[in-house]
Amino acid sequence: MRSFQSMLNYFPEEVLEHIFDFLTSHRDRNAVSLVCKSWFAVERLSREKVFIGNCYAISPERLIARFPRVRSLTLKGKPHFADFNLVPHDWGGFVQPWIESMVKDGVNLEELRLKRMLVSDESLELLSKFFPNFKSLVLVSCDGFSTDGLAAIASNCRFLRELDLQENEVEDRRGQWLSCFPDSCTSLVSLNFACLKGEVNLAALERLVARCRNLRSLRVNHTVPLDALQRILLQAPQLVDLGTGSFVHDPETCNKLETGMPKCTSITSLSGFLEVAACCLPAVYTICSHLTSLNLSYAPGIFSKELVKLICHCNKLERLLVLDTIGDEGLGVVALTCKELQELRVFPSDPYGVGNAVVTEEGLVAISAGCRKLDSILYFCQQMTNAALIMVAKNCPNFIRFRLCTLNPTVPDAVTMQPLDEGFGAIVKSCKGLKRLSVSGLLTDLLFHYIGRYAEQLEMLSIAFAGNSDQGMLYVLNGCKKLKKLEIRDSPFGNEALLADVGKYETMRSLWMSSCEVTLGACKTLAQKMPRLNVEVINESGGDQTEASVDDKVEKMYLYRTLVGPRKDAPDFVWTL
Amino acid sequence: MSSEITKELLESETSGVLKTELTLGLPGDSLVQKSGIKRGFSDVDLKLANYDQAESQPPPQAQVVGWPPVRSYRKNLIKNCKYVKVGVDGAPYLRKIDLEILSSYQDLLTAMGDMFTCLTICHVLNERKLMDSANGEEYVPTYEDKDGDWMLVGDVPWKMFVESCKRLRLMTSSEAIGLGAAAPSTPSKGSSTSC
Numbered sequence: 001m002r003s004f005q006s007m008l009n010y011f012p013e014e015v016l017e018h019i020f021d022f023l024t025s026h027r028d029r030n031a032v033s034l035v036c037k038s039w040f041a042v043e044r045l046s047r048e049k050v051f052i053g054n055c056y057a058i059s060p061e062r063l064i065a066r067f068p069r070v071r072s073l074t075l076k077g078k079p080h081f082a083d084f085n086l087v088p089h090d091w092g093g094f095v096q097p098w099i100e101s102m103v104k105d106g107v108n109l110e111e112l113r114l115k116r117m118l119v120s121d122e123s124l125e126l127l128s129k130f131f132p133n134f135k136s137l138v139l140v141s142c143d144g145f146s147t148d149g150l151a152a153i154a155s156n157c158r159f160l161r162e163l164d165l166q167e168n169e170v171e172d173r174r175g176q177w178l179s180c181f182p183d184s185c186t187s188l189v190s191l192n193f194a195c196l197k198g199e200v201n202l203a204a205l206e207r208l209v210a211r212c213r214n215l216r217s218l219r220v221n222h223t224v225p226l227d228a229l230q231r232i233l234l235q236a237p238q239l240v241d242l243g244t245g246s247f248v249h250d251p252e253t254c255n256k257l258e259t260g261m262p263k264c265t266s267i268t269s270l271s272g273f274l275e276v277a278a279c280c281l282p283a284v285y286t287i288c289s290h291l292t293s294l295n296l297s298y299a300p301g302i303f304s305k306e307l308v309k310l311i312c313h314c315n316k317l318e319r320l321l322v323l324d325t326i327g328d329e330g331l332g333v334v335a336l337t338c339k340e341l342q343e344l345r346v347f348p349s350d351p352y353g354v355g356n357a358v359v360t361e362e363g364l365v366a367i368s369a370g371c372r373k374l375d376s377i378l379y380f381c382q383q384m385t386n387a388a389l390i391m392v393a394k395n396c397p398n399f400i401r402f403r404l405c406t407l408n409p410t411v412p413d414a415v416t417m418q419p420l421d422e423g424f425g426a427i428v429k430s431c432k433g434l435k436r437l438s439v440s441g442l443l444t445d446l447l448f449h450y451i452g453r454y455a456e457q458l459e460m461l462s463i464a465f466a467g468n469s470d471q472g473m474l475y476v477l478n479g480c481k482k483l484k485k486l487e488i489r490d491s492p493f494g495n496e497a498l499l500a501d502v503g504k505y506e507t508m509r510s511l512w513m514s515s516c517e518v519t520l521g522a523c524k525t526l527a528q529k530m531p532r533l534n535v536e537v538i539n540e541s542g543g544d545q546t547e548a549s550v551d552d553k554v555e556k557m558y559l560y561r562t563l564v565g566p567r568k569d570a571p572d573f574v575w576t577l
Numbered sequence: 578m579s580s581e582i583t584k585e586l587l588e589s590e591t592s593g594v595l596k597t598e599l600t601l602g603l604p605g606d607s608l609v610q611k612s613g614i615k616r617g618f619s620d621v622d623l624k625l626a627n628y629d630q631a632e633s634q635p636p637p638q639a640q641v642v643g644w645p646p647v648r649s650y651r652k653n654l655i656k657n658c659k660y661v662k663v664g665v666d667g668a669p670y671l672r673k674i675d676l677e678i679l680s681s682y683q684d685l686l687t688a689m690g691d692m693f694t695c696l697t698i699c700h701v702l703n704e705r706k707l708m709d710s711a712n713g714e715e716y717v718p719t720y721e722d723k724d725g726d727w728m729l730v731g732d733v734p735w736k737m738f739v740e741s742c743k744r745l746r747l748m749t750s751s752e753a754i755g756l757g758a759a760a761p762s763t764p765s766k767g768s769s770t771s772c
Contacts, residue, residue, distance in 0.1 A: 464644070
């Protein structure tokens, strides 16, 4: 309680705090905290949401010391390539020390968002028991926990609003975790358990939905059958986001669903279809016209014709995720129908197969011609051409994220057999706001010259099987001033490129290099020169660091800037140099 | 493995086609291959022929760790759905069947019988056949495996079969003689295939 006198003294700071309240982006908050000491002080005491892009860049103790009022924490753990099995499972990224630290210091945690972290049941239990105001748990691509941990969250978090599980590997303990939500729980706004493999008590689910009148988002798993979904929808006409479970049933249930659907006028986001019989799809046609987001990418059994019949109703779509079973023709229909499209992701339905339904450069060109608002794309395709990419660059100069993945990583231009340098070069030249780029296909140093020269806003770059020499990597390091994350695999970049500008890495979050030409000696040199970087080498073939020769090529290297020195939880196969 | 791929390409070449060896180098550079690049491909050299697109299919994909970059969660989902084409000798169009939802060869025969309703299952000793009661024609289920070879259905354990089956075909008994299907006294074929 401040006295009148001190209120006058603090007046300017209170005004500052009030103004800072309007700053929601962490970048803006970071920027204002650098202005002067007094702004730093006001900002740090008022910050409630903290984003930590690399959990090893800082320690929980220092986080809490600086931001004692933190209520919402976002943490990312393993490097991105861990998603593709390039990082051993127990590399690190444990959330336990963070939770323990926050418990110890009495942090009033309300929200926790984790990506690629190792989460244990013990962590979830601690979370559920020691943070009485805990409201929101979002786990993306995490593992290490089971349905027992979820049961703890359900049982103990009295004010839980959000439980969002996205693409996690969760062990099923058959413990009826969903039944653990007490009858008194009515606060749920968002529940997503689509990635769980085991059954849930359907009656408990229906009762839960019925009593949570504020439920906006519900995504069920494949064990929830269509008839249960139909009953749930009757209880929750206010749903905005629906993830279906198993979409397979007798025609009678499909009809019931179809008649019930029009009541769900608020559904704007649809996903799931984890098992689907095409004959049931017409049940959702009535809501298609208000959909802004549609995810059909978990449904390999839907063929192009059925996909098209569904999509041709979706003229308000802004976000579409599909499998390449849609084909170039199907993408043509998307281009004609979805004029509001901003984000498109086309995933491979048959990653190692031969000659199954795929998409080519034609589909991409069609989309770019029809969907002029497109700013984000992830496209897995059989083949690509420079001409197509040049056309795409011309049609859509607004790309912020552009990720192209050819199923054969070094395939050249399908028509001219030339490298795809000119095509990707056109993209970086034209899309001045490009922040994220993934390239593939046959690529030489010339592409990297283009990237360094034109991709001024680029923050994240993924390279695989590309380039000819160290010069390629140097072009990127020298040219891309805003680069935050660089990940490279199977490319001929070596010591010269790595060591040319060691200071650059402190301006970046991290660098990953695997199956390149970098030697242990160079990594050691780098580590020595830059004490505020952790240079880690992952050595899976066993053996000690002392036995290895400095001339040995390093299989996997991951370096990142940090304020807290080498991590203490590194397993044996991770050498911190 | 690489010689097999090259052989396939040679067979699909149209006249006047050039073979371009795939290397990473700027045009005009001497074709020196750097050593670490192909690590991910193990022993397979990627050789692509400059072929007429309309004619041939792309060569089978060598499996590289972590490529294409798709999360395991997604890969597992797709693995769990194994739709393969099913053709019948003499029928103008093909069907598709999801092998993942079946759990045995018997299920498979039943599913095929359901799909091609003119056919009924008949067991001749320990063989599996389908018969068209209209014309008395017998059909033997065969499949194309990962290596492109046509095999008789039923030799290997079910799970192994699902793993390696790329497509199915009901061949008329007469055509299938070469696969050893005709001899009833053949001893049970052990799992001698290695996938």
